Amino acid sequence: MDPMLKVQHLSHNFGSHWALKNCSFQLEKGDFLFLSGPSGAGKTTLLRLLYASLPVQRGSVEVAGFDLKKLRSGQVPLLRRQVSVVFQDFKILPHRTVFDNVAIALEVRGLPPLHVDRRVRAVVRGLGLESRIGMLCDELSGGEQQRVAVARSIVVNPQILLADEPTGNLDPDLSMRMMEIFKQFHSYGTTVVLATHSPDLIARHPKARLLRLDDGKIVEANWPGAVIEHCTDDDETCALGQG
Amino acid sequence: MFGVICKLIARGIRDFGLHPWAQLLTLAAVTLVTFLSGFFLLCFTNLNNELNITHGDVVYQVFWKADTGMELVESRWQEMHHMPWLTEMQTFTPAQALDALLDNAQDGSSNPLKAHAPWLRDRNPLPPTAMLRFSPREADLAAWNKATREYLERLPGVETVRSNPLRDDLTRAWKSFANSVMWPIVGFLAFVLSLVVGNTIKLSLMSRRDEIEILQLVGARNWFIRLPLLITGALQGALGGACAVGLLWLAWYHLKDVLNFSPLFMELSFIPLEQCVLLVAVPALMGFVSSWIAVRN
Numbered sequence: 203m204d205p206m207l208k209v210q211h212l213s214h215n216f217g218s219h220w221a222l223k224n225c226s227f228q229l230e231k232g233d234f235l236f237l238s239g240p241s242g243a244g245k246t247t248l249l250r251l252l253y254a255s256l257p258v259q260r261g262s263v264e265v266a267g268f269d270l271k272k273l274r275s276g277q278v279p280l281l282r283r284q285v286s287v288v289f290q291d292f293k294i295l296p297h298r299t300v301f302d303n304v305a306i307a308l309e310v311r312g313l314p315p316l317h318v319d320r321r322v323r324a325v326v327r328g329l330g331l332e333s334r335i336g337m338l339c340d341e342l343s344g345g346e347q348q349r350v351a352v353a354r355s356i357v358v359n360p361q362i363l364l365a366d367e368p369t370g371n372l373d374p375d376l377s378m379r380m381m382e383i384f385k386q387f388h389s390y391g392t393t394v395v396l397a398t399h400s401p402d403l404i405a406r407h408p409k410a411r412l413l414r415l416d417d418g419k420i421v422e423a424n425w426p427g428a429v430i431e432h433c434t435d436d437d438e439t440c441a442l443g444q445g
Numbered sequence: 446m447f448g449v450i451c452k453l454i455a456r457g458i459r460d461f462g463l464h465p466w467a468q469l470l471t472l473a474a475v476t477l478v479t480f481l482s483g484f485f486l487l488c489f490t491n492l493n494n495e496l497n498i499t500h501g502d503v504v505y506q507v508f509w510k511a512d513t514g515m516e517l518v519e520s521r522w523q524e525m526h527h528m529p530w531l532t533e534m535q536t537f538t539p540a541q542a543l544d545a546l547l548d549n550a551q552d553g554s555s556n557p558l559k560a561h562a563p564w565l566r567d568r569n570p571l572p573p574t575a576m577l578r579f580s581p582r583e584a585d586l587a588a589w590n591k592a593t594r595e596y597l598e599r600l601p602g603v604e605t606v607r608s609n610p611l612r613d614d615l616t617r618a619w620k621s622f623a624n625s626v627m628w629p630i631v632g633f634l635a636f637v638l639s640l641v642v643g644n645t646i647k648l649s650l651m652s653r654r655d656e657i658e659i660l661q662l663v664g665a666r667n668w669f670i671r672l673p674l675l676i677t678g679a680l681q682g683a684l685g686g687a688c689a690v691g692l693l694w695l696a697w698y699h700l701k702d703v704l705n706f707s708p709l710f711m712e713l714s715f716i717p718l719e720q721c722v723l724l725v726a727v728p729a730l731m732g733f734v735s736s737w738i739a740v741r742n
Contacts, residue, residue, distance in 0.1 A: 278661075279667075282663065286663075293659050293662065294659070310663055310666070310669055
């Protein structure tokens with residue numbers, strides 16, 4: 203069976219700064235991965251590469267059967283219908299209602315209004331936002347806005363769910379609830395990649411896969427699908443996967 | 446598919462109310478630029494029309510001697526009908542000329558003309574006259590004028606020939622100028638209008654960059670993102686154009702008689718329907734095109 207996500211010798215630079223250096227790992231369908239590391243380790247860059255927000259410069263990335271190095275611009279929407287993302291800054295439309303924000307992900311797929319309505323209400327109810335469904339998003343608290351972002355991501359039943367610090371703005375109780383939602387979603391067979399720098403969160407889920415990044419390199423992985431390059435800092439050829 | 450397109454068009458119309466202040470300012474800018482273009486068009490069209498209608502032709506007035514027999518005069522009138530470039534000819538027998546004079550005289554017993562009308566009819570002093578209007582298309586107008594005047598003066602029984610050559614030369618020069626610059630000016634106005642309207646609408650779309658980004662991130666295809674924005678842009682342009690035509694009509698309504706005094710007697714007319722349609726269609730088209738350029742990437 204083809205892996206759901208396959209990253210090989212992936213390096214990425216912004217000018218002279220290398221944000222990712224020779225990263226290789228793969229995930230099967232239904233895996234749950236914590237992507238951890240300090241700020242600036244390359245977590246967000248890796249996530250952006252996975253949903254084709256950045257072009258693949260070096261190495262290769264395959265996501266849900268799409269080879270991102272060969273991806274044409276017309277295929278990007280097709281990839282993004284398989285991969286949902288929960289952003290650190292939510293990326294919701296503040297002047298539209300909760301319903302509109304969640305429904306938009308289904309509407310772009312051309313689903314009939316009745317189906318959209320039913321599905322949105324079910325997901326919103328599951329996230330405890332039922333009483334807010336007609337409110338504008340800029341009238342919601344930060345935690346509620348984050349739940350709207352999560353609702354928009356899971357309403358489409360994606361094959362892969364990427365989340366960048368999804369519990370960063372939530373209190374401990376709400377964080378637990380949010381993680382339950384991700385776990386429940388994962389139990390349906392969705393591959394989940396969750397970036398966090400919270401050691402507590404990782405410690406509470408010992409069975410999940412863990413990939414720790416530091417300065418753009420994989421420094422720890424708890425399953426054999428990841429390759430850790432033991433390069434010295436001054437051996438740039440090795441660090442960038444050219445060796 | 447058709448349902449989705451209808452829904453997107455409806456969303457484009459509904460989105461007009463999303464950023465009311467930004468939209469209102471854009472609308473104001475589009476309206477004012479279109480109004481200025483329309484006002485220039487109004488002035489130019491009126492001036493051109495006025496000169497074309499009233500002064501573009503050469504007019505000759507021919508007076509026969511009062512004692513010339515009407516048989517001879519009428520035979521000349523028949524002959525004159527065949528003159529080249531003649532567009533209009535009015536003839537007056539002495540009796541017809543007197544009737545016209547009395548008709549134009551003020552009513553009332555105090556008016557000496559009206560008071561002595563019966564006496565004047567018995568001793569009519571007016572000669573037979575003819576007024577000839579020409580629209581010559583001659584390369585050498587001066588030579589044509591000279592030849593025409595000589596021909597008319599040589600007619601039997603003719604006493605005087607009057608014409609307005611200087612004014613005609615001036616107005617003919619304007620006509621030639623207007624015909625050659627009219628379309629370049631209209632084209633230039635459309636170009637300026639396009640640039641200003643396009644750029645204004647493009648700037649207003651900057652406020653919706655987040656929305657475009659989010660739609661891309663949830664897997665929307667390009668046409669799904671663009672259609673509502675294009676509709677909003679076109680609507681903004683059309684609405685601005687329509688407001689400008691309304692403002693122009695108000696301005697025209699209050700100014701239409703401002704030049705209607707002696708010796709101009711120039712009543713301003715509103716721009717023709719096709720120009721009104723142009724003033725709405727050009728901003729609408731530019732709104733559409735500039736929105737497309739703005740969201741292209």
